[in-house]
Structure formats: structure tokens, C-alpha cells
Amino acid sequence: MPRPIQRMPSRLNRTEMSIRDKVWQINWSLIAILAAIAGVGFATLYSAAQGSLEPWALKQIIRFAFGIGIMISVALVDLRFWVRHAYLLYAVAVILLVLVEVRGTIGMGAQRWIDLGFIQLQPSEIMKIALILSLARYFHGAGVQEIGRPLFLIPPLIMVFVPAALVLKQPDLGTAMMLVMSSGALFFMAGVRMWKFALVIAGGMGAVPVAWQFLRDYQKKRILIFLNPEDDPLGAGYHITQSKIALGSGGMFGKGYMMGTQSRLNFLPEKQTDFIFTMFAEEWGMMGGMVLLGLYSLLIAFGYAIAIRCRSQFGRLVAHGITTTFFLYFFINTAMVMGLVPVVGVPLPLISYGGTAMLSLLFGWGLVMSAYIHRDVPISRRGAADE
Amino acid sequence: MYHDNDRSKMFSRRALMLGGGKAVLVGALAARMYYLQVMEADKYAMEAEDNRVSTRLLAPPRGLILDRSGIAMAINQHNYRVMVVAEQTPSLDYTLNALARIITVSDGDRARIHKEVRRRRSFVPISVRENLTWEEVARVEVNAPDLPGIIIDVGQSRSYPLESLGAHILGYVSAVSETELTGDPLEELPGFRIGKGGVERIYDMALRGRHGTSSLEVNAVGRVIRELERKEGEPGVDLTLTLDMKLQEYAAQRLGDESAAVVVMDIHTGDVLVLASTPSFDPNSFNRGLSAEEWKDLSTNPRSPLSNKAIAGQFAPGSTFKLVTALAALEARDITPEMRVFCSGHTQLGSIKFHCWKKEGHGAQDLISGIKNSCDVYFYEVARRTGFEKIAEMAKRFGMGAPTGVDLPGERPGLIPNKEWKKKALKQPWHPGETLINAIGQGYVTATPMQLAVMTARLANGGFAVIPHVARDQIVDKTARPRTAPSWPSLQVSRQSLALVRKGMFAVSNEPGGTAYRARITQEGMWLSGKTGSAQVRRITMRERETGVKKNDQLPWKERDHALFVAYAPEENPRYAIAVVVEHGGGGSAVAAPIARDIMIEVQKRDLARIATNTPADSPDLRRF
Structure with a gap:
């Protein structure tokens, strides 16, 4: 647990902090946990390539190093900068999402990224962060009474609805749901009344049959197969079935590093991306799985501690929002490979092979770190320093 | 200012709630992991395996x-195959073109390979050509570096050297x-x-x-x-x-192009030494795959090369059957060996005239001369006295009318008729004339060469029910055990009757005037005793009899008599029995008996029965090549 540093309260309190002060405040234990989780990822990717750094592990290590650099840079940027530019970032992200619609690259049957030549930009990843920032910005300036007014909630709802609809159209149900859920958590943390949530959830339940009509065939199929995977063990249920076999056969202590038969013999689909947790748990067993679960839980606890410790509402909401998004990644992915939720394309954060998700997550943790560094900096409604 | 205090408190409160919720979810993950990895671990471990x-x-x-x-009669040969692994080729056509410059690859093969490549996974080897010659293998091996994706594979194929x-x-x-x-x-x-x-x-x-x-x-x-x-x-x-391929080869050569069968067997053990059926076929061609033309030739050839005539050819036994007729009458004491019958060239039964093969007649015949001259009229009289039921019963005792039980598939039973059979099969009563005709091995009676050999063997071994076999050892389940010394059941025929019939057979081959006297064996200690038979396959009309019965070489092949000869040797202490049937070969004495004589000389020269069968060298080389 990070403790408020008592030694130099006077410095932190100041409206302007020097770079030296900020560097001094970098939370190295947070970075250590992130590195530990990423390290598990490197080792697993190395095993997935049958004991080779190519083609995955080395690239992932470089990306992580690069991501940590970005994270620290972001952490050192004044939190008020993000308050000021939150809406702009949001606008850019929406434009990019629209661009994907217009001239996106087709990948895995879905339009999800823009090829900028040097990097494939996934606007939905940017949107995850931009949405948290702009919602935090919106609620940061809101008093308790304002939040109580239903009309006040209309703009942020639109803010959520527009990107969620665009992402859903790609179609990427997983990301759309993540946007909605993390926004929901943010609304909750901002102080929206409980009964309103109850109302929305009830409404949502009622809308399920209607929404069903709009789902793509493969999405419907995934849900149906999730409900009964044995229906189609060689077809669409193959992923879940093989994943459960891999997990279960790992047993308590696993088959040993680089000895997972299910993954090594390719029975496990997409073992380096969405199903990497299965591969890890096949080789390390329940013990390994529990250790990884513990690392993730620790990271999330850190996020919570930072959020609670923050003096500004913006900092609190951002720190919590990022932590929750991270949690959703982790939970949906592991629950999916264990057959607890339908198969949706959500990677295991920091471990699954992939560039954009890694960078956007570390960018997010940079914001959390920034919230920690600037925890005692008071922020005005519009992002200027108070007084 | 600070309304922010309220917000901070609410945030902490709600953070606790959400955090608690997350903790519950993580707990659910842990529980699920426990369920899958501990409780159900065995089931999934098995599925993974x-x-x-x-x-x-x-x-x-x-x-x-x-x-x-x-x-070695059947061995396993290496079958060298060229296979192609599609995924290891830069392009399938490139590799096949390169291969085609070295060995011939037909367009049909190419089409088949392309079809199979599409159907199978790319790492599965697909056969390009089979049964390569050694030279072709060498050429492919030498050029291996230029043939990506080509492998040579060794399979086994059956070969009959x-x-x-x-x-x-x-x-x-x-x-x-x-x-x-x-x-x-x-x-x-x-x-x-x-x-x-x-x-x-x-x-x-x-x-x-x-x-x-x-x-x-x-x-x-x-x-x-x-x-x-x-x-x-x-x-x-x-x-x-039990067969001897040297003898078999001799027999096959001796039979030449005739449609014929020879069986030579050991009268005591039942070992079949020779079992030849001509013309034959090359079983290797079945392995290679027959062309439509080859198949047509084999299956429509009137001399039926595919059929094993020794066990599946059912022929009228002709005069060789008279041995059984004589035995039946002697055993029933319906005749005495001294009884004389006058042969004038024919006999009369009711209004029907029955002819002897010798138009002029044989004069007075007793048992021995009846057999020696194969006098039909004498046996008409014997049959009339004893009746066909007794003859049929004796024929069955000597192995006719049912498969002999030799260890070969496709053995036919032949036919020994009687009143009951005729009523059932033809819905007609038995005519007295049929007794006469069938008693000389014509009419309905048929037998396989194997049955004739068995009959002769049983006559020669003193009346024991020897059963022939071709496998040296007794094969039980999947192991071979040496056969136990045979103890065949007795056929309950008196020694005197057997001795009399054998005396008649001796006369056939060894007394001047006997029907096979010209085909006798003169070497001391190898003498054979036999019985000729010429089974008529066409009806001789009254007019033909008047103008003179046609000689066999005046007739088309299909209408000529079957030539038969059965014999045993050596006369003293017999050991081998032989049956020769030449389909449409003409007369037994002119065609079949000389063949039997020549083969029996060879048989006795080798005299295999008296040499302990060699244990064949269990050379592993044989298995491979």
C-alpha cells in the first residue's frame, strides 16, 4: 500500500511541482508489479514459441520497455493538462473511430485499426482512455446537487453512447461492453444515485431480447455455445472445450514450463493472444494461476489506494477508471478462457501478445501514476490550479 | 471551498463497494480454477491425453x-514407392516436373496426385508411383537434392517367386x-x-x-x-x-498345355506331394493389378486357368469308378472273383442295348480280366447283381460324394447319386439302366481328381480313411504344431476284397493286354498298378455306331473324352497314389496313363515320403527378399 509521504508535504501541496519532485515521487513498486506481470507474459510467449524469443517474446519485451517509457512520461505530465485536453482527446478518438469505419483495415473479419505505416492504430484502445478522461473531466466539475439532476446526466451518457455504438458497429462487442461497463463504474464512483443504476440495469434486461436481433450471427453463436459448449465440440465450441481441457489437465502444479501438450500441439487456439492464460495455467497449474491472480489483484489494490488517496475528484475518477478498465480486461479474459463468460476478443492485459493494448494500458497506468504524483495538487473546475 | 470533502467520502465508500465486488469476482475465478484444475483435473487430463x-x-x-x-513359394518383397509431401515442395508441379525427367510419371498419376493433395493435409505423403525398380530408386536417390518434397518409402508386397x-x-x-x-x-x-x-x-x-x-x-x-x-x-x-515344387514343376511341364489336373499323395500320411492344375496363372499379376484385357483372357479362357481343377473340377470318373463297383459287389458277396461274364460287345437290359467300349467284345471275363480289360459288359452284370445303392455307399466310403477335407478352399463335393437323390433333384424315379451306366462311372457320377487320388490311396493303404492335407504342420489358432502320427479310421473293407481289386489294377498296368500295359513302369521296385478311364462327354447315336464311332482326334476339343488314370506305387509296399485327369484329353490309356507313369517315376526317384521332411532354414533373409 502506498503511504502518503509525510516527509515533505509542503512540496507536494504546491501548485507547481518541479520535475525533480515528480521523479522523486514515482511509485516504483507499482512499476515492479507491472513488470512482474509482463515478465510472466514474456516467459509464456517464449514457451508458446516452443522455447524461442521469436516471433513473440522479444517484440513483447521491446514494446513493454517502450510502454514503460511512455508510462513514466505520462506520469510526469501535470494532471491538469489532461483536464484541459480531455474533450479534445475524446473528439480525436471519435474521429478516428469514424475513420476506421470509412477506410479501416479488415482484420479477423472486423474493422478495428488504421494502418499508419509504422503502427497500426486501434482507435477503440485510444477511446477507452479518452472516454475515462473526458467523463472524469465532466464529473470533476460537478457538485453533488448537479449530479442529482437527471438532465445533467444526458451529456455524459451521449459521450458513452457514441463511441460504444461505433465500436459495436465494427463489430467489436467485447470492447463496446468494456466501454459501457467502465463508464458505468465511473458514473457510480462520481456519485450517481443507486436507484438510477437499478433502473438502467432493469431496462437493460428488458432490452436483451431486442438487442439479440441486432447481434451478428457469430456473436449469437458464441453466446449460444457459451451456454452449451458441448453442442459443437469440433466447431465453434472448440475453443472453449480445448481451453478447459488445457486448464483442467494442468492440475494443481501444472505440466511444467514448456511442457503444456495442449498448447504445444496447437490444440489450444490463439495461445499467444486471447488464450494465453490457459497456456500459462496448463504449464504452471492452479498454483501458477493463483500467483498470477494475486499479482493482478495487488495491482488493482494499488490502483484503488491511489484513487482514494487523491485529493482531486478528477484524479480519483481517472485512477479508478483506469484500474477498473484493467480489471475488466483481466476478468473478462480469464473468465472467458475458464468458460465462465462467452468468448469475446479481450486480451489478457500486459501478457497477451499485441502492441496497441499493451501501449494503451501502460499509458493508462501512466495516468494513474500521474494521479499519484499529483495526488495533493488541487485542481479547479476547468483544470487550472485552485487559488 | 470544500464540498469536496463529501465527494471524497462518497468516493471512498463507493470504492469499497466496487472493490468488494471485484474481490468477489476474483474469488469466483479462483473457485472456477479450483473446480477445473483440482476437482475435474483427472477428467481433463484424460481428455488432453x-x-x-x-x-x-x-x-x-x-x-x-x-x-x-x-x-520359397510366397515371400514379402520390398515395394519401393516414391512419395511426395506437398508442403515440402516449392510448388507441386515444379517437383513433379523434376521427377518426370528422372522416372516416368503419367498424366493420370499427376491428376490423381493433385486430387489427393487437395483432399489431404499438406504433410501427408502421397504416393506418386509404386513398385519402382532398383534402378529407378537409385536414380531418384542420386537426384534427391533437386527433388524437394520427394521421399522414397519402403512398403511390403507379396511376391510369388x-x-x-x-x-x-x-x-x-x-x-x-x-x-x-x-x-x-x-x-x-x-x-x-x-x-x-x-x-x-x-x-x-x-x-x-x-x-x-x-x-x-x-x-x-x-x-x-x-x-x-x-x-x-x-x-x-x-x-x-507338404508339396514338392520340383515334382510340381515336373508335373506341370508334363501336362503342358492340356486342361488337366494331377494329384499325388502319400497314402499313409495324407501329405499331398503334387497338386497341379493346368493351365495356371501368375498370382503376382493380381498384386500388380490386372488389366481389363488380362482379366478377360483369364476369365473367359475355356480351359479355365483360374479354377483349381484338382479340387474344383468335377469329372465323370469313367472306368476308374469300376474299382468301387467291384469292391461293393465283392464286399456284399454278390459276385465271386471266379464268376464269369461273357462279353459280346453289348448287353441288353429290357429294350435298351448297352455297349462295351470294345465293339467286338472281350469274350468270357472274370473279375481280374474285367478290370484289366475294363470290360463294360462285365461291370454291367456286376452292377445288375449288386444294385447301385451299395455301390454309392462304397464310393462314399472311399471319399467320393463329399469334399475330402483337404485344407484348401473351394473344394467341390462331386456327386454320387442314388434313388433318393434323383427323386429329390430331378423329381424322377431311378431307371434300372442308370445303375449300369453309373456303375461304370458315367451318367450322374462325378468326382474331383483329389477324390480319385484319395480313393486310390484308401485302396492302397489297406482300407484306411486317409485325409489329404497340404500344410505340413497342424495350424491351430496362430501357431503351427507338428502333426501327430496319423491313425486313420478303418473303412471296414476286407483285405481279400482289396487284394482282389489291387490284383486287377496290377494286371491293368503290368500284364500284356492290360489297358495301361504300354504305360507300365519297368524300373525294378517302382512298378505301379492303376486303372484307366475314358469318360464320354457326348452321346453316341445309333447311326454313329453303325457307321463307326468317331475317334477322339476326329472330334472338336469340347466333345472329346476325358482321359483319366489312377494308380499307386510301388506295387510292393505301396506309398504313393496318383490321379490324372486330362479334360477332353482322349483315352485314359493313351493320354493319362503315360503322364501318370512319368510322374510316378519322378516321385519314386525322389521318394520324399521316406526322407524325413527337412526343417526349412528359418533364414531371416528369406523374409526380406
Whole structure:
């Protein structure tokens, strides 16, 4: 647990902090946990390539190093900068999402990224962060009474609805749901009344049959197969079935590093991306799985501690929002490979092979770190320093 | 300012709630992991193993077939195949073109390969050509660096080095058909062949051996990663036959182009030494695959090369049957050996005239001269006195009318008629004239050459029910055990009757005027005693009798008599019995008897029965090549 540093309260309190002060405040234990989780990822990717750094592990290590650099840079940027530019970032992200619609690259049957030549930009990843920032910005300036007014909630709802609809159209149900859920958590943390949530959830339940009509065939199929995977063990249920076999056969202590038969013999689909947790748990067993679960839980606890410790509402909401998004990644992915939720394309954060998700997550943790560094900096409604 | 205090408190409160919720979810993950990885671990471990391990069968080498002196009759040969692995070629056509410059690859093969490549996974080797010559193999090997994706594979194929010699005994092997499945896992192997016909079929199970297994680790698309465990099977039992291929070869040559069959057997043990049926076929051609033309030639040839005439050819036994007729009458005491019958060239039964083969007649005949001259009129009288029921019963005792039980598939029973049979089969009563006709081996009576050999053997061995066999050892289940010393049941025929009939047979071959006197064996100690037979296959009309019965060489092949001869030798202490049938060959004494004589000389020269059968060298080289 990070403790408020008592030694130099006077410095932190100041409206302007020097770079030296900020560097001094970098939370190295947070970075250590992130590195530990990423390290598990490197080792697993190395095993997935049958004991080779190519083609995955080395690239992932470089990306992580690069991501940590970005994270620290972001952490050192004044939190008020993000308050000021939150809406702009949001606008850019929406434009990019629209661009994907217009001239996106087709990948895995879905339009999800823009090829900028040097990097494939996934606007939905940017949107995850931009949405948290702009919602935090919106609620940061809101008093308790304002939040109580239903009309006040209309703009942020639109803010959520527009990107969620665009992402859903790609179609990427997983990301759309993540946007909605993390926004929901943010609304909750901002102080929206409980009964309103109850109302929305009830409404949502009622809308399920209607929404069903709009789902793509493969999405419907995934849900149906999730409900009964044995229906189609060689077809669409193959992923879940093989994943459960891999997990279960790992047993308590696993088959040993680089000895997972299910993954090594390719029975496990997409073992380096969405199903990497299965591969890890096949080789390390329940013990390994529990250790990884513990690392993730620790990271999330850190996020919570930072959020609670923050003096500004913006900092609190951002720190919590990022932590929750991270949690959703982790939970949906592991629950999916264990057959607890339908198969949706959500990677295991920091471990699954992939560039954009890694960078956007570390960018997010940079914001959390920034919230920690600037925890005692008071922020005005519009992002200027108070007084 | 600070309303922010309220917000901070609410935030902390709600953070606790959400954080608690997340903790519950993580708890659910942990519980699920426990359920999958601990509670259900065994089930999933098994499923993972099922995924991973694929068991393949290993075909054991098929047992060899050897003759009694160890000459290889059926062996396993290396079948060199060129295979192509599509995924290892830069392009399939590039590799096939390169290969076509070295060995011939037909357009048909190309089309088939392309079709198979599309159907199978890219790492599965696909056969380009089979049965390569050694030279072709060498050429492909030398050029291997320029042939990416080409591999040479060695399979086994059955080969019959003696080609058509003994083909009917061996049979052949070919792919399993739906109706022949017995549940032996080996039958599932692609390219597995089972015995069809001959000893390949009847001892198929023993020759097959027992399958081995190889546990392979395979990946999700079925590619083999490595072998986990290998359990070798048991090679098939090597089968040694009682036949002697040197004699067989001699017999086959002696028969030449005739449509004929010869059986030589040991009268005491039942060992079949020669079993020839001509014309023959090359069983290797069945392995290679017959062309439509070859098949047509084989199947429509009037001399039926595919049929084993020695056991499946049913011929009217003609005068050779008179031995049984005589025995039946003697045993029933319906005649005495001294009884004389006057032959004037024909006899009258009611209004029908029955002719003797000798138009002028034989004059007064007793038993011995009746046999010696094969006088039809004498046996008409014998038959009239004893009746056909007794003759039929005796014929059956001597092995006719039912399969002899030789260990070969496809044996036919022949036919020994009687009143009951005729009523049932033809819905007609038995005519008294039929007794006469059938008693001289014409009419309805038929027998296989094997049956005639068995009959002769039983006459010569003192009346014991010897059963012939071609496998030296007794094959029980999948193991070969030496046969126990035979103790055949007695046929309950008196020594005196047998001695009288044999005396008649001696006269046939060794007394001047006997029907086979010109085909006698003059070498001391090898004398044979026999009986000729010429089975008429056409009806001789009254007009023909008046103008003179046509000689056989004036007739078309299909209408000529069957030439038969049965004999045993040596006269003193007999050991071998022979039956020769030449289909439409003409007269027994002119055609069949000389063949029998020549073969019996060879048989007695080798005198195999008195030499302990060699244990064939269990040379492993034989199995391989």
C-alpha cells in the first residue's frame, strides 16, 4: 500500500511541482508489479514459441520497455493538462473511430485499426482512455446537487453512447461492453444515485431480447455455445472445450514450463493472444494461476489506494477508471478462457501478445501514476490550479 | 471551498463497494480454477491425453510359404514407392516436373496426385508411383537434392517367386472387401491385404501374425510429432507345405498345355506331394493389378486357368469308378472273383442295348480280366447283381460324394447319386439302366481328381480313411504344431476284397493286354498298378455306331473324352497314389496313363515320403527378399 509521504508535504501541496519532485515521487513498486506481470507474459510467449524469443517474446519485451517509457512520461505530465485536453482527446478518438469505419483495415473479419505505416492504430484502445478522461473531466466539475439532476446526466451518457455504438458497429462487442461497463463504474464512483443504476440495469434486461436481433450471427453463436459448449465440440465450441481441457489437465502444479501438450500441439487456439492464460495455467497449474491472480489483484489494490488517496475528484475518477478498465480486461479474459463468460476478443492485459493494448494500458497506468504524483495538487473546475 | 470533502467520502465508500465486488469476482475465478484444475483435473487430463496420443497399427510381416524342402513359394518383397509431401515442395508441379525427367510419371498419376493433395493435409505423403525398380530408386536417390518434397518409402508386397507354379495351392492376396471384415484391427490398415484363395486364404489368420502398435504424439491437425511407445507385433507363421515344387514343376511341364489336373499323395500320411492344375496363372499379376484385357483372357479362357481343377473340377470318373463297383459287389458277396461274364460287345437290359467300349467284345471275363480289360459288359452284370445303392455307399466310403477335407478352399463335393437323390433333384424315379451306366462311372457320377487320388490311396493303404492335407504342420489358432502320427479310421473293407481289386489294377498296368500295359513302369521296385478311364462327354447315336464311332482326334476339343488314370506305387509296399485327369484329353490309356507313369517315376526317384521332411532354414533373409 502506498503511504502518503509525510516527509515533505509542503512540496507536494504546491501548485507547481518541479520535475525533480515528480521523479522523486514515482511509485516504483507499482512499476515492479507491472513488470512482474509482463515478465510472466514474456516467459509464456517464449514457451508458446516452443522455447524461442521469436516471433513473440522479444517484440513483447521491446514494446513493454517502450510502454514503460511512455508510462513514466505520462506520469510526469501535470494532471491538469489532461483536464484541459480531455474533450479534445475524446473528439480525436471519435474521429478516428469514424475513420476506421470509412477506410479501416479488415482484420479477423472486423474493422478495428488504421494502418499508419509504422503502427497500426486501434482507435477503440485510444477511446477507452479518452472516454475515462473526458467523463472524469465532466464529473470533476460537478457538485453533488448537479449530479442529482437527471438532465445533467444526458451529456455524459451521449459521450458513452457514441463511441460504444461505433465500436459495436465494427463489430467489436467485447470492447463496446468494456466501454459501457467502465463508464458505468465511473458514473457510480462520481456519485450517481443507486436507484438510477437499478433502473438502467432493469431496462437493460428488458432490452436483451431486442438487442439479440441486432447481434451478428457469430456473436449469437458464441453466446449460444457459451451456454452449451458441448453442442459443437469440433466447431465453434472448440475453443472453449480445448481451453478447459488445457486448464483442467494442468492440475494443481501444472505440466511444467514448456511442457503444456495442449498448447504445444496447437490444440489450444490463439495461445499467444486471447488464450494465453490457459497456456500459462496448463504449464504452471492452479498454483501458477493463483500467483498470477494475486499479482493482478495487488495491482488493482494499488490502483484503488491511489484513487482514494487523491485529493482531486478528477484524479480519483481517472485512477479508478483506469484500474477498473484493467480489471475488466483481466476478468473478462480469464473468465472467458475458464468458460465462465462467452468468448469475446479481450486480451489478457500486459501478457497477451499485441502492441496497441499493451501501449494503451501502460499509458493508462501512466495516468494513474500521474494521479499519484499529483495526488495533493488541487485542481479547479476547468483544470487550472485552485487559488 | 470544500464540498469536496463529501465527494471524497462518497468516493471512498463507493470504492469499497466496487472493490468488494471485484474481490468477489476474483474469488469466483479462483473457485472456477479450483473446480477445473483440482476437482475435474483427472477428467481433463484424460481428455488432453486423448487429444495428444494417436495409436497406429504396425503391420507384421506376413508369414512365408515354403514347400516341403524349403523352397520359397510366397515371400514379402520390398515395394519401393516414391512419395511426395506437398508442403515440402516449392510448388507441386515444379517437383513433379523434376521427377518426370528422372522416372516416368503419367498424366493420370499427376491428376490423381493433385486430387489427393487437395483432399489431404499438406504433410501427408502421397504416393506418386509404386513398385519402382532398383534402378529407378537409385536414380531418384542420386537426384534427391533437386527433388524437394520427394521421399522414397519402403512398403511390403507379396511376391510369388515361382510365378504360375503352384498358383492354385497358394492363392493370392488382395485388399479386404466389406464382407470379409472379421474385426481384426489390421484390416483397417490402408493397403492391408488378405489371402484370397488357396492356402493364403485358409491359413490367412496364421499368416497375418499379430499387429503391433505405435503410440504417436500428434498435434491438433494430426501431424506426428514423435513416437511415444512402440510395441512390435508378431510376424505371421511361416507355412511349410507338404508339396514338392520340383515334382510340381515336373508335373506341370508334363501336362503342358492340356486342361488337366494331377494329384499325388502319400497314402499313409495324407501329405499331398503334387497338386497341379493346368493351365495356371501368375498370382503376382493380381498384386500388380490386372488389366481389363488380362482379366478377360483369364476369365473367359475355356480351359479355365483360374479354377483349381484338382479340387474344383468335377469329372465323370469313367472306368476308374469300376474299382468301387467291384469292391461293393465283392464286399456284399454278390459276385465271386471266379464268376464269369461273357462279353459280346453289348448287353441288353429290357429294350435298351448297352455297349462295351470294345465293339467286338472281350469274350468270357472274370473279375481280374474285367478290370484289366475294363470290360463294360462285365461291370454291367456286376452292377445288375449288386444294385447301385451299395455301390454309392462304397464310393462314399472311399471319399467320393463329399469334399475330402483337404485344407484348401473351394473344394467341390462331386456327386454320387442314388434313388433318393434323383427323386429329390430331378423329381424322377431311378431307371434300372442308370445303375449300369453309373456303375461304370458315367451318367450322374462325378468326382474331383483329389477324390480319385484319395480313393486310390484308401485302396492302397489297406482300407484306411486317409485325409489329404497340404500344410505340413497342424495350424491351430496362430501357431503351427507338428502333426501327430496319423491313425486313420478303418473303412471296414476286407483285405481279400482289396487284394482282389489291387490284383486287377496290377494286371491293368503290368500284364500284356492290360489297358495301361504300354504305360507300365519297368524300373525294378517302382512298378505301379492303376486303372484307366475314358469318360464320354457326348452321346453316341445309333447311326454313329453303325457307321463307326468317331475317334477322339476326329472330334472338336469340347466333345472329346476325358482321359483319366489312377494308380499307386510301388506295387510292393505301396506309398504313393496318383490321379490324372486330362479334360477332353482322349483315352485314359493313351493320354493319362503315360503322364501318370512319368510322374510316378519322378516321385519314386525322389521318394520324399521316406526322407524325413527337412526343417526349412528359418533364414531371416528369406523374409526380406
